[in-house]
Amino acid sequence: MKIPGMNTGACGGGCNSAPDEKGADMHRRSFLKSGAALASVTLAPGVTLMAMGSGAAANANPDVRWGLLIDANKCSEDCNACVTACSDEHGWENTGAPTDPQWIRKVTLKNRSTGYTTTLPLMCQHCENPPCVDVCPTGASFKRVDGIVLVDRHRCIGCRYCMMACPFKARSFVHEPVTGQKVTTPRGIGTVEGCNMCVHKIDRGDGTTACVEACQKTGSGAMVFGDLNDPESEISKALANYPSVELRADLGLNLGVRYQNI
Amino acid sequence: MKRLLIAGLMMFGLLAGPTLGEGVYPDIPKATGAPHPEGNEFWRTNHMYLLKHDRDLTVHEGDRDVQASIAECVTCHAVNGPDAKPVSIASDQHFCRVCHDYAAVKIDCFQCHNSLPQELGKAALIFKEPESPTMDVLLAYLQEVSQ
Numbered sequence: 001m002k003i004p005g006m007n008t009g010a011c012g013g014g015c016n017s018a019p020d021e022k023g024a025d026m027h028r029r030s031f032l033k034s035g036a037a038l039a040s041v042t043l044a045p046g047v048t049l050m051a052m053g054s055g056a057a058a059n060a061n062p063d064v065r066w067g068l069l070i071d072a073n074k075c076s077e078d079c080n081a082c083v084t085a086c087s088d089e090h091g092w093e094n095t096g097a098p099t100d101p102q103w104i105r106k107v108t109l110k111n112r113s114t115g116y117t118t119t120l121p122l123m124c125q126h127c128e129n130p131p132c133v134d135v136c137p138t139g140a141s142f143k144r145v146d147g148i149v150l151v152d153r154h155r156c157i158g159c160r161y162c163m164m165a166c167p168f169k170a171r172s173f174v175h176e177p178v179t180g181q182k183v184t185t186p187r188g189i190g191t192v193e194g195c196n197m198c199v200h201k202i203d204r205g206d207g208t209t210a211c212v213e214a215c216q217k218t219g220s221g222a223m224v225f226g227d228l229n230d231p232e233s234e235i236s237k238a239l240a241n242y243p244s245v246e247l248r249a250d251l252g253l254n255l256g257v258r259y260q261n262i
Numbered sequence: 263m264k265r266l267l268i269a270g271l272m273m274f275g276l277l278a279g280p281t282l283g284e285g286v287y288p289d290i291p292k293a294t295g296a297p298h299p300e301g302n303e304f305w306r307t308n309h310m311y312l313l314k315h316d317r318d319l320t321v322h323e324g325d326r327d328v329q330a331s332i333a334e335c336v337t338c339h340a341v342n343g344p345d346a347k348p349v350s351i352a353s354d355q356h357f358c359r360v361c362h363d364y365a366a367v368k369i370d371c372f373q374c375h376n377s378l379p380q381e382l383g384k385a386a387l388i389f390k391e392p393e394s395p396t397m398d399v400l401l402a403y404l405q406e407v408s409q
Contacts (some may be wrong), residue, residue, distance in 0.1 A: 142322065152322065179350070179376075181376045186376070
């Protein structure tokens with residue numbers, strides 16, 4: 001049995017000082033420790049490359065940065081299509097209770113001096129430098145190579161630091177047991193969740209999100225989805241030709257979601 | 263008297279031991295669909311590593327063309343209850359629970375994942391039969407790790 005690091009690294013100095021009669025036991029313990037480390041560290045690349053690696057798979061593309069452009073002028077106050085579509089797509093429901101999930105919500109802004117109101121959908125802004133990722137103690141909050149900020153629920157311990165860190169209140173916590181989840185959107189108690197930019201749709205090559213689809217279906221066309229890195233994409237052209245803002249630009253987060261006319 | 267009792271107990275142990283054991287060992291429900299090319303023993307031993315590996319591939323790299331997808335597991339391994347409908351993880355007849363209850367290993371997969379068979383549609387891909395050389399590599403690798 002030769003496992004690299006078993007005699008030295010796996011259990012620090014403690015193993016070396018173990019007396020002889022305990023040798024077998026410590027041996028087994030260090031083996032278990034190092035074995036576990038090996039399995040988790042090296043199994044992944046071994047299996048990835050050899051067994052499951054499939055060139056045809058639509059993996060997250062590092063050359064792409066997915067983004068949204070929302071025109072607040074085209075967003076009418078009585079329309080809730082994007083929120084409903086998101087709820088249907090991902091299987092969450094907001095009944096108005098304070099602890100209910102909010103992957104996307106409609107926000108109404110009012111200019112106090114003139115009384116002019118603007119309404120817009122607000123969701124995870126998919127920052128280039130996401131504060132939620134900075135604060136996450138387990139690495140559950142992460143940014144995919146194509147710019148989508150996600151929660152890996154396998155690693156989330158439900159500490160909710162990310163909810164505190166997010167300047168946009170974009171994340172919510174699942175307080176109650178969940179059943180009947182959509183197969184494409186597993187979600188459950190004790191984890192944090194938020195807009196995932198319909199990552200399953202992107203991976204399957206739909207090239208749009210549920211909210212954008214719904215918005216276009218209503219005819220208002222207030223939302224555009226696309227690749228911010230591609231100068232020929234509809235979203236990049238719109239951003240190049242018309243003024244737009246990112247929310248809380250002072251934070252320097254470089255958001256993936258941009259707004260017009262607010 | 264004591265000796266008799268002990269002898270009696272031993273006899274009972276000898277006669278009833280194997281049958282009791284068989285009764286306690288889980289009766290693993292049969293699956294629908296094509297059998298695993300690697301064999302059931304392989305999957306019994308390694309399913310947790312494969313699932314763990316592939317979940318990271320899917321969540322972090324967006325690779326949904328994976329071999330071990332939990333949605334496909336619960337679809338092929340669905341067990342019908344008395345009402346002829348598939349049972350959820352709440353029932354001790356559920357495929358995963360049959361063994362996990364026996365082994366006293368608590369799994370929390372189904373806090374987030376749906377334990378009922380799903381209309382997979384475009385969400386998951388058809389179960390892919392791995393090519394034989396890659397399987398050999400995988401087996402060799404697991405053997406190496408477990409040695």
